[in-house]
Amino acid sequence: MFFHIVLERNMQLHPRHFGPHLRDKLVAKLMKDVEGTCSGRHGFVVAITGVEDIGKGLIREGTGFVTFPVKYQCVVFRPFKGEILEAVVTMVNKMGFFAEAGPVQIFVSNHLIPDDMEFQSGDVPNYTTSDGSVKIQKESEVRLKIIGTRVDATEIFCIGTIKDDFLGVISDPGAAV
């Protein structure tokens, strides 16, 4: 799920930036440093939408750098266990398939794909029901439930399932061809 939240960060600024444009420099540096990063607690920082408050700077002894506490609003993407969302399939193999929902990668193991769907190898590997009516392949859109998250220093990785009511394929790219 995407959220709009307020975060805080201590920014260090070199004295050469001090002047009438100090605030602009600080905001530009904040965007460069924070956007695109990921933390286990807050998820992926997609975009900064505003700066709420810049506190009083504190000179760091010995370096001349000044630290400013900055409060900013941003859009983050944070997946939660138990959340249901839509995702695009990026890779299919006999172990299961990978899907992407925005910046996050989700793996759905073949144990968590309905039992009536069988893996078919070939040019376009896919999972298909025995009657061929439902197919999961690259670029398929699926609705899945997140059942586990693994948090890395710079990434969040999810495990999902489509073996439940109202989950599974929403659109099949092969159907249009």
Add this chain to the structure above:
Amino acid sequence: MSGEEEENAAELKIGEEFLKAKSLMNCEVAIILEHRYEQLQQMSDGGGDPSSQMSQVFEKSLGYVKRFSRYKNPDAVRQVRETLSRYGLHEFELCTLGNLCPDTADEAKALVPSLVPGGRFDVDERIDKMLNDLSLIKKFE
């Protein structure tokens, strides 16, 4: 983090910080990110393409929300939030429903199990009415 073990969106256990935060529907995120993308484009009008300044996270998120936005028109997006907020939903529930647009009360309850306890939706008709309101917005968008 102590709360990690108990995290479960189905019971709205998403941590204090996110409970208080504002959730966004995909269509709302699309509006924000597209606006931002245009700003970047204007800034780099002198040369260079804006995608070089965007993080991969931004690019992927923009692609995702464009693909999975149920409502494209900003007025419709505002209406969806207004309509759903009349039903006493939590932010997270509101956005899950707005993103997935279930067709039936059973589907809605399966996708957002936290609707069931608490007696807000003791009769399915109330959920049906809510879903009907949603589909009307989509129809007249």
